[in-house]
Amino acid sequence: MRGRMGRWLGGAGLSALLCIPLPVSADRRGGDVAPREQRLAGMWAAPARLPDLPNRPAGAGVAVAANDQPEATGMGPQAEAPPAGGAPEAGGGTGLYGLAPVPLFDIGRYAGLWYDIAATPDRFHGECADDATTRYTPLPNAQLQVDNHCRLRDGRIRHFRGALRVKQPGSLASRLQVRYAPDWLAWMPLAWSEVWVIELDPAYRHALVATPDREHLWILSRRPDISPETYESLLGRARALGFGTERLRRIPQGGGVAAAQGQSRR
Numbered sequence: 001m002r003g004r005m006g007r008w009l010g011g012a013g014l015s016a017l018l019c020i021p022l023p024v025s026a027d028r029r030g031g032d033v034a035p036r037e038q039r040l041a042g043m044w045a046a047p048a049r050l051p052d053l054p055n056r057p058a059g060a061g062v063a064v065a066a067n068d069q070p071e072a073t074g075m076g077p078q079a080e081a082p083p084a085g086g087a088p089e090a091g092g093g094t095g096l097y098g099l100a101p102v103p104l105f106d107i108g109r110y111a112g113l114w115y116d117i118a119a120t121p122d123r124f125h126g127e128c129a130d131d132a133t134t135r136y137t138p139l140p141n142a143q144l145q146v147d148n149h150c151r152l153r154d155g156r157i158r159h160f161r162g163a164l165r166v167k168q169p170g171s172l173a174s175r176l177q178v179r180y181a182p183d184w185l186a187w188m189p190l191a192w193s194e195v196w197v198i199e200l201d202p203a204y205r206h207a208l209v210a211t212p213d214r215e216h217l218w219i220l221s222r223r224p225d226i227s228p229e230t231y232e233s234l235l236g237r238a239r240a241l242g243f244g245t246e247r248l249r250r251i252p253q254g255g256g257v258a259a260a261q262g263q264s265r266r
Contacts, residue, residue, distance in 0.1 A: 099212050099241065101196040105174035107166060109204050110197070111136040111144055114220040117206075117231065118248045122216055124160055129153040130252035134220065136164060146178060150251075167194060174200070199237050206230060208238055217243050224253035 116132035119125040125132055128150035136144040146162040162180040166173050177192040185191040195216075199208035206221040219226075219234050235245050 099196065099198060099210070099214065101172050101174035101198055102200045103172065103174075105172070105197055105200065106204075107144065107173055108138065110207075111138050112222075114207070114222065115224045115226075115253050116148075116150070116218060116251055117221050117226050117253070118219040118250045120215075120217050120247045121249070124148055124158070125150065125249070125251065127152055128158065128251060131254055132251045139163070142166075146180075165192075174198075198241060199234065206234065208234060208241075210243070214241075214243055217245075217248065219248070 112135070114134045114136070116125065116134055119132070130151050132150035133148070135147045135149075137147070139145050142165070144164040146160075146164050148158075148160040148162075150158050152158055160180055162178055163183075163186070164176055164178050167175045167177045174197040176195050176197065178195050179186060179192045181188075181191040194212055195209055196212055197207055198210050201207070204222070206219070206226065208217065209220060210217045217238060219231070219238075221230075235248070238245050238248075
């Protein structure tokens with residue numbers, strides 16, 4: 001029995017174990033839906049290497065419409081300064097795919113509610129009809145609790161819970177890792193998927209978040225009604241960084257799920 005268990009854990013059984021979701025609440029019409037699979041499990045397989053692209057040019061950014069205002073959080077430490085000499089430091093900058101995370105990032109300011117304006121196909125957003133949001137809540141261990149909500153096509157609310165952390169403390173803080181596996185698997189490197197903040201408004205009003213292999217991309221905003229000018233500017237920035245934006249799906253935002261979250265937190 002022990003030998004069979006060892007072979008199971010060493011083979012496909014380990015991958016299956018990592019996909020066990022963390023139930024949040026019972027399934028019910030109009031309520032939370034316990035997740036059936038991990039949102040980012042499909043990211044763990046490394047795709048073929050993509051050609052390197054040039055790093056972010058000096059002064060590059062995204063045009064912001066005047067009415068896109070941020071949600072004030074008032075949390076977090078000082079933003080991290082860029083590495084000396086302007087080049088990414090070892091282990092924290094450009095990686096295998098030539099993509100660079102933003103050099104200035106304050107994980108405390110990043111906390112709070114974000115609206116998922118658009119996303120490439122993944123295991124969470126694939127079945128969402130509208131009102132997809134991500135809320136980051138600071139935890140005592142310097143990580144952020146992640147709560148993903150959206151409304152399914154049948155009207156139910158899907159809820160995934162996970163954790164977000166800086167991959168390497170002392171390196172670029174915008175090089176992050178996310179986990180949706182249960183807490184008791186947090187010690188396993190395979191339980192964490194790497195995500196980078198690759199574009200961020202100075203006022204933390206909108207962001208481009210991606211996996212470093214460019215397989216997944218999310219456009220986040222503090223407001224559900226992001227202006228067309230800002231959206232198109234973010235799309236242009238993503239294309240300049242080598243992303244195929246034709247895979248992005250715009251997610252309708254009505255604000256209902258976010259309003260329900262706010263009421264439940266009072």
